[in-house]
Amino acid sequence: MKVAIMGFGVVGSGVGKILLKNAESIAKKTGEKIEVGHILDLRDFPDSEFKCFTKDFNDILNDAEVETAVEVMGGVTPAYDFTKRLLSAGKNVVTSNKELVATHGTELFEIARKNGVNYMFEASVGGGIPVIKPLVSCLAANEITEISGILNGTTNYILTQMIKNGRSFDEALRGAQQNGYAEKNPSADVDGIDTCRKIAILASLAFGKYVDCTRIKTRGISGVTLEDVKYTDRLGYVIKLIGCARRENGGVYASVSPMLLPKSDPLAGIDDVFNGVKINGSFVGDVMFYGRGAGKLPTASAVVADIIDILENRGKDLKMSWTDSEDGYLITEDETPAKYYLRVSGGSAPADAVSIGKDGEYAYITPALIEAEAKQYAEKLEEEKNMQVIRQFKVLQ
């Protein structure tokens, strides 16, 4: 099978490397060789082992022998246009581009279906960790009821540094940048945007209908301080950036925010740049998938697994897709009660409050409240009891 790689950055060059290095074992497994026919990139790579570089997308589009294209360029432009044209021309597309899948997935699946090909995206969530396929295929006997995950390695690294080494958010962020885990402009990670795209993809797939990531309430980790980390620890919890989605009243509730996890939760022990996705199925209960959520070769290995899947299932709808959703399907206010972490100053502390020795400040866990009640609860403390609410995070149940 002849494939093309579009974008020869970190992931693209990793895909090239795996296809070269594992050529024989893949051929043995599948009974067919995978050949890289074109690599599209505007830069020059004079020292590369590959000699099939092009700067012209049409070289790929017009090559009738190219069955599958790997889109690892990232971003929406021009990846969206390229992907549409490739699928329309009857070529499979494999991607790691979470932004594109989360934004235009619904349309791209439809084009793929109409043209008898597949648009595959295992690498878009959780890097090399198998998540997309196990969710669709291995858990097929279950109704999925809830998904929650640590889906971004950069923010998990920063929080781990704060929790384990007592570093401030700013220090930890600088460390992440020095280690190459965070971009110069870290907003997509730190503000939860990356996590939001990933939970939108997982929720769309698990529950079958499109969840629009731009409408998911998203809160990053820049408001988490070392004090919160200390209070949290004393209360018996760990603070993590969690993307979560749940069936609720016929629709789906989804959110991204720092949340408190009981130390016994399997997600609570996931540290550093590792990711974890916890899925609740109606029969199986909780299962969790864990591993490196990013990086050149892990992500590339997920791309190559998708290529192999296409190779072994030519002409078959692999059903990694979702359909459009109606208005009101995405529920933006959580109607299931949850406990909250409340950090306040003033007033009189309840019996189970903890202190870290800061003037008049304490933190405690509220009874279970729905989101609207939680807002009122905090307002009441401020208005009626003259207290100041410093922080309020939800507890993952």
Added chain:
Amino acid sequence: MKVAIMGFGVVGSGVGKILLKNAESIAKKTGEKIEVGHILDLRDFPDSEFKCFTKDFNDILNDAEVETAVEVMGGVTPAYDFTKRLLSAGKNVVTSNKELVATHGTELFEIARKNGVNYMFEASVGGGIPVIKPLVSCLAANEITEISGILNGTTNYILTQMIKNGRSFDEALRGAQQNGYAEKNPSADVDGIDTCRKIAILASLAFGKYVDCTRIKTRGISGVTLEDVKYTDRLGYVIKLIGCARRENGGVYASVSPMLLPKSDPLAGIDDVFNGVKINGSFVGDVMFYGRGAGKLPTASAVVADIIDILENRGKDLKMSWTDSEDGYLITEDETPAKYYLRVSGGSAPADAVSIGKDGEYAYITPALIEAEAKQYAEKLEEEKNMQVIRQFKVLQ
């Protein structure tokens, strides 16, 4: 698709329940209804919703409409004979029977292949946790280098009770029996036999050639005491029953024994009846799968996922199999150096030894030694230094 269920015990009745309860959603997903045509069991179930019970295996074998049989009887007799005859008759077989897969898998896969059907066994390892398919399919771009897992819920429950609640082995075992986690005769669990079958299946599948479970060095948890738990904790480790397998010198080394895990290992936090399987792939690094490794509905949901897989891939070799291995393929003495936990009395304690206040006793972690060296190391202490070696467990690296 018409299916038959053989064995209407815990898992079999779970399969029936899921197929009834999810009939519509499965039909929607696959475009076809799954109908239970026969249930084979020697007992009577007058109150069951099902009315298709039989005590005669031939009712299934001779029904040309039965495409797939579910074998959840357990044991080798008569399951082995039944499975052979069904596969030979061109019927797919889905099983949760680890003993049969670990013992006669190689032959059964060959019969299935010759007859254009599949012998599927996702439920035989890890209950409802997706492991078999992710290993074969999602990690297809990787060479698997190592697998280690907590594969038995009963022993993990007992060890967790010892570690977290300070119960003795005997107390914890009684508790497990009272909770229905352990059989009256707990040997298959406690002595590591169940874990051994499961790691043999995983190793055979991951490395492609049969690993004979009867030849894997297997040590259970009955020799682990509360003292070992305490020493281990003080040394910064957790003790777990680990099945592990690794490529080594062109063959495969596999073992089952209590091992020490650093507290930061993702397997270290897996408690109670939960299972976890950690897989190292050449590109993806470590990934881990976690969940309930047993139980009626989790296990049944894995069986049903296999049925759906067969339904969606009629006539296709799903390649969940392995081939025979040559003599010497299974390496019984570990040639990769590992550290060891050593609990001794007498002699003079090294600087990093820990004590729990027991007369002249202490424990420490040795330098990395290969298995043969570790044996000599312990003998030397006893012979030359007049010390007594009370316990020696390997540290998982």
